[in-house]
Amino acid sequence: MPWILLLLLCLFGAPAQAVTIPGVTTSTSSSQPPATAPEPDVEQKKAAYGALADVLENDTSRKELIDQLRTVAKTPPQEPVPSITPPEVTSDKTVLENVTDVSRHYGEALSARFAQLYRNLIGSPHKAFNPQTFGNAASHFLMLAGAIFAFYWLARLCAWPLYRKMGEWGRRKNREKSSWLHLPLMIAGAFVIDLxxxxxxxxxxxxxSDNLxxxxxxxxxQQSLFLNAFALIEFFKALLRLIFSPRVPDLRPFSVNDQGAKYWALRLSILSGLIGYGLLVAVPIISNQVNVQIGALANVLIMLCITVWALYLIFHNKKAITAGLLHLADRSLSFFSLFIRAFALVWHWLASAYFIVLCFFSLFDPGNSLxxxxxxxFHSLAIIGIAAFVSGLLSRWISKTITLSPQVQRxxxxxQKRVNGWISASLKVARILTVCIAIMLLLSAWSLFDFWNWMHNGAGEKTVDILIRIALILFFSAIGWTLLASLIENRLVSDIHGRPLPSARARTLLTLFRNALAVIISTITIMIVLSEIGVNIAPLLAGAGALGLAISFGSQTLVKDIITGIFIQFENGMNTGDLVTIGPLTGTVERMSIRSVGVRQDTGAYHIIPWSSITTFANFVRGIGSVVANYDVDRHEDADKAKQALRAAVEELMEMEDIRGLVIGEPSFAGIVGLTNTAFTLRVSFTTQPLKQWTVRFALDSMVKKHFDLADVRPPVQTYQVLPAPGSPPPPLEPTL
Incomplete structure (x- = not known):
């Protein structure tokens, strides 16, 4: 019965104005609003109600209606048709366009400021001037100003003797070098008394003011304006007295002569007074009591005069101040000398920019700008002072060293050297961080950088977190390397209990292990630090593996050197200090690395020999030394007499204590070991300690010469024959020794 559904839709849609049943599909898109059904008239409503009553009275039709309603309820809803929104077209601006936009923005803001200034000068409404009111206010204002200046001058006059005593006491303690803190404390104390x-x-x-x-x-x-300006200006003058101290030279922190201190203190005080009382007192009073236009004009004239005078003072004293700063840099620590020299090159531009910016700001907003x-x-001076103090303490600590006990040093x-090196490096890093923080705080003081907002948002917190992580990584790496290297070095030395030195092989292997350990710890630390700062080290590791493979193929000789050196070291072939013969070279081993060995000859020449080029070598320091001495005797001498003379020489040699301690066991006599037409050869052999065979041989040669001479044992006799001239008898043979 489709007509039943149509009837229901008409019935329920009449009062509700097109209310849809859930689950009923519609042919309209989801993105289009449904059309509003027309309002049925009264006859249509009556017909619909009657038809519904007839359906409900009949059981069959009522059941059919219920089934149709349940079928509609089970029908799934239609999927909404997605709406296609075209992407926004954005045009990339060039750098020149961005610069133009920024310039236009600030240019419009500056032109608006100048337009406002022009309206203040030309178009401000006039105000009637009341001489009686102005005179009454001026008299009360002058009474308060005079009383304040007189009271403050008398108070400071009473404090001057105290300042002098504080300066003399601080200077005396500083000259006695009992403590370097006395004079800075007195200077700071005088400043606190001023405040x-x-x-x-x-x-x-x-x-x-309440009574006047x-x-x-x-x-x-007007009196509140004066008190505010007085507080601000006198605070600045207190800072000037802290820096220059024109009346109490002993409290002067810098080496400035009295004339220069008075010159700058007076002129900067006058300049600050003109700026403060002119902008904070005179301009508001004129604008309020006389006319806004005259007040704005007075503001412009005051700031122009102050700016011109300030620029004159800056460039008139440029050479003198630059020379003074360079002289101060020569007497300062190297760390501060760099900053002072850089400041000496640009100080006049910074000072000029300061007064020009003050002039422009004061033209637009006199009170707030000042x-x-x-x-x-003030914030800048405080930041620079604190940063200089902290950096000075760190610089003093850098120059100091820690001294360990003699037992620990042994x-x-x-x-000790390693600990002092780590501490010095840490203090230098802390000093650099101090400078960086001071620079950011200076930028924040001038509203060029919001330091505290940066510290509390994601970037600042992330940066600080990374720095702390890197500091901890470096700290634990330094501790681990120091402990392991110290343990290795402890094995390389003897202790106070008489522990013997390790063997040459152990010293060589421990040294190579320490070097390898340094490379491993450094590599791991660098990789972890790079990972902490956000560098993906996986490509680096893969690239290092590929690079290592390429190097291994391209540098086979280097790989061969390393492998041969490792096997020679494990076989204990040679060690530092050994006397070796490698090919045609004979010398002492001075250095052994994983790739080569360094040998120095007795001539002083130093040779670096790659391990791969060594095929055979001789080591003279391997347990024992050997002396095989052969002596030739004339064939006509008595063999027994020659043997007896050789035995007597050996016996006298063995009686020498310094030689006997070098010989192992007893000498061996071989007797006659060779016979020629002119001589026979006697041999004696010794077993000695390593590298002592030459000492024994030299001493033996001296003894044999002595005893052969005493026994009249002659060496072999060489003969030569002179051919006679033709027709003359042959001459006899003449012996020659």
Whole structure:
């Protein structure tokens, strides 16, 4: 019964205005809004209600309706048709276009500022000037200013004797070198006293302002302007007194002469007074009491005059200040000397930029700009001072060393040097981090970089986390290398209990193992550090394997050197200090690496011989030495007499204590071992300690010569024959020794 569904749709759609049944499919797209069904009239509604009543009264039709409703409920919903949205077309801008956009943005902002300044000068509404009100306010203002200046001058005058005593005591302690902290503490104490006197003066000024404002809000406002400007300017002057100290030279932290200190303290004080009282007091009072236009004009004139005067002072004293900074750099530590020399080259440009920026800011926003510049200046001076103090402490600690006990130095000879090296490197890194943090804080003080926001967002936290991880990795690597290397070095030396030195082979293998350990720890540390900073080391490892394979094929001689050297070392073929013969070279082994051996001849020539080029070699230091001495005697001599003379020479040689200790066992007499037409040969042989055979042989030759001469045993006689001239008798043979 399809008409039943149509009837129901018409019935329920009339009051609800096209309410859809869940599960019913529609032919409209999901992206299109459904069409609103027309409102049925009253007759149609009545007909629909009557038809529904007839259906419900009949059991068959009612059941059919229920089945159709359940079938519709089980029908799955139609999948929504996805809407296709075209991608946004973005045009990549060139660098020139980006620069143009930025320039246009800041140019429009600057032009808007100048337009506002022009409107202040030309188009501001005029205000009626009331001489009586202005005179009354000016009189109360001058009364408060005079009282404040007089009180502050008297307070500082009473404190000058205390400043002098503090400076003399600090200088005396500094000359006695009892402690270098006395003078800095006195300088800081004088600055704190200055600030306390300023706070006391402001308190008194506030009390006077409450009683000298005559109940006028205008007078109270002007006096509050003066007190704020007085606090700001006198604080800056306190900083000038901290740096130059013109009246108490003993409290001067820098080596500036009295004339230069007074010159700069006076001019900078006047400059700060003109800026502060001009912008924070005079301009607001003129704008409020006289006219806004005149106030804006006064602001422009004051800042132009101050800027021109400041630039004159900067470039007029450029050479003198640059020379002073270079002289200070020559007397400073090398770390600070670099920064001072760099500052000496650009200080005049920085100072000029400072006053030009102050001038522009003051033209647009006099009060806030001066507060910002003063606050940024104070923060900058504080940051530079603290950074210089911390860097100075680190530099002093770098120059100091740790001294271990003699017993520890004997057992671990390289430990003290290695520990001092690690500490020095750590302090240098800390000093570099101090400079980096100081630079970021300086940029943050001038609103060029938000340091604290950077520290609290993802980039700053991630950077600090990486730095801490790298520091821990390097720390544990240094500790591990120091411990392992110290243990190896402890095995290379004898101890206080008389432990003998290790053998030459053990020393060589331990040295090679220490070098290999250094390479392994360094490689692993570098790989872990690269992984921590975000470098994917998997390609590096794969590339290192491929590179190693390529090198192994291309450098077969190097691989052969290494393999041959390893086997020679494990076979204990030679060690450092051995006397060896390698091919035509005979000399002492001075150095052994994994690739080559260094041999020095007795002539002083040093030879580096690759292991792969060694086919055979002779080592004279392997347990014993041997002396085989042959002596030729004239054939006509008595053999028994010659033997007896040789035995007497050997017996006297063996009685010498220094020679007897070098001979192992007893000498061996072989008797006659050779016979020629002119001589017979006697032989005696010795077994000696390693490398002592030449000492025994030289001493034996001396004894044999002595006893052969005493026994009149002659060496072989050489003869020659002179042919006679033709017709003359032949001459007799003449013996020749």
């Amino acid at each position: 306390l006197l300023l706070a006391l003066t402001l308190f008194v000024g506030q009390l006077l 404002n005559a109940g006028s809000k205008t007078i109270a406002f 507060k910002f510049m003063m606050g940024a200046t 057992n671990y000879p390289e430990l």
